[in-house]
Amino acid sequence: MNLAALLKGKTVFITGASSGIGAHLARLCAGCGANVAQAARRIGELAALEADLTALGAAGVLSLRLDVADEESVRAAIAAARERFGALDVIVNNAGVASDAAAMDMSAAEFDLILGVNLRGAFLVAREAARGWRAEKRGGAIINIASVLGFRQASGVAAYAMSKAGIVQMTKTLALEWARHNIRVNALAPGYFDTAMNAEFFASEASKVLIKRIPMRRIGDPGDLDGPFLLLATEASRFMTGAVIPVDGGHLVSSL
Numbered sequence: 001m002n003l004a005a006l007l008k009g010k011t012v013f014i015t016g017a018s019s020g021i022g023a024h025l026a027r028l029c030a031g032c033g034a035n036v037a038q039a040a041r042r043i044g045e046l047a048a049l050e051a052d053l054t055a056l057g058a059a060g061v062l063s064l065r066l067d068v069a070d071e072e073s074v075r076a077a078i079a080a081a082r083e084r085f086g087a088l089d090v091i092v093n094n095a096g097v098a099s100d101a102a103a104m105d106m107s108a109a110e111f112d113l114i115l116g117v118n119l120r121g122a123f124l125v126a127r128e129a130a131r132g133w134r135a136e137k138r139g140g141a142i143i144n145i146a147s148v149l150g151f152r153q154a155s156g157v158a159a160y161a162m163s164k165a166g167i168v169q170m171t172k173t174l175a176l177e178w179a180r181h182n183i184r185v186n187a188l189a190p191g192y193f194d195t196a197m198n199a200e201f202f203a204s205e206a207s208k209v210l211i212k213r214i215p216m217r218r219i220g221d222p223g224d225l226d227g228p229f230l231l232l233a234t235e236a237s238r239f240m241t242g243a244v245i246p247v248d249g250g251h252l253v254s255s256l
């Protein structure tokens with residue numbers, strides 16, 4: 001089965017596409033010949049990526065300013081993507097923020113920001129897409145980007161880990177509620193990948209200790225996500241919903 005060919009001509013809406021994993025997934029979808037609606041707050045970064053996506057083979061590219069923490073911004077961005085491409089096939093809930101504040105020192109505002117973007121924001125995007133699919137009487141696929149921290153813990157990432165545990169449960173509960181609407185909701189749970197979010201950490205000695213605990217003894221390369229992503233984005237996973245797939249070099253099965 002050629003997974004890339006299954007995505008050709010489909011429309012994929014990706015949040016947090018201005019850098020890191022989101023930008024990589026936008027390039028992957030472009031290379032498959034999909035329409036790519038790439039959304040984030042930094043519209044300038046998205047504009048700079050447009051030519052690249054077109055050159056890779058995207059059927060169409062649309063850059064959208066989006067703040068997932070803002071309900072009206074979510075509504076407007078999804079409506080604009082629908083208007084441009086007619087219908088959406090895949091939603092990728094990738095936008096995320098992290099913090100290294102110790103739990104005791106974390107302000108309520110910082111906690112709200114992390115949960116507001118990572119969990120509430122992903123819910124708002126999923127809900128808006130699902131309402132549209134229900135009205136159009138068609139289905140779709142949602143891929144949430146969770147994390148190994150949705151299952152395990154580490155110091156200094158309490159709010160982030162809580163938000164990702166929420167994403168795991170959101171994936172399962174929405175999968176249950178929306179299966180009758182032919183909406184599939186699955187998630188990828190990446191291990192550690194070197195992106196802007198944790199560049200400082202991977203420049204430190206502490207990161208070497210962490211890498212030793214990953215059974216495959218390396219962090220992820222964005223391309224490691226390609227196969228699992230294409231599986232969840234296409235008809236290849238037509239009987240899968242509520243699944244959370246770790247892509248982590250075995251980090252979740254590391255020995256205690």
Ligand SMILES: NC(=O)c1ccc[n+]([C@@H]2O[C@H](COP(=O)([O-])OP(=O)(O)OC[C@H]3O[C@@H](n4cnc5c(N)ncnc54)[C@H](OP(=O)(O)O)[C@@H]3O)[C@@H](O)[C@H]2O)c1
Pocket residue numbers: 015016017018019020021022039040041042043045066067068069093094095096097117121145146147148189190191192193194195196197198
């Ligand atoms: N890197 C890892 O090791 C790792 C591991 C597991 C899971 N993840 C998850 O992977 C996803 C992508 O992270 P990354 O590592 O690629 O980090 P990144 O390079 O910092 O990307 C984060 C993206 O989220 C966007 N974003 C942040 N707040 C937003 C908001 N309010 N509205 C819309 N977009 C927003 C940012 O764009 P703007 O600033 O332009 O809005 C950016 O494009 C996140 O959900 C993260 O939790 C990462």
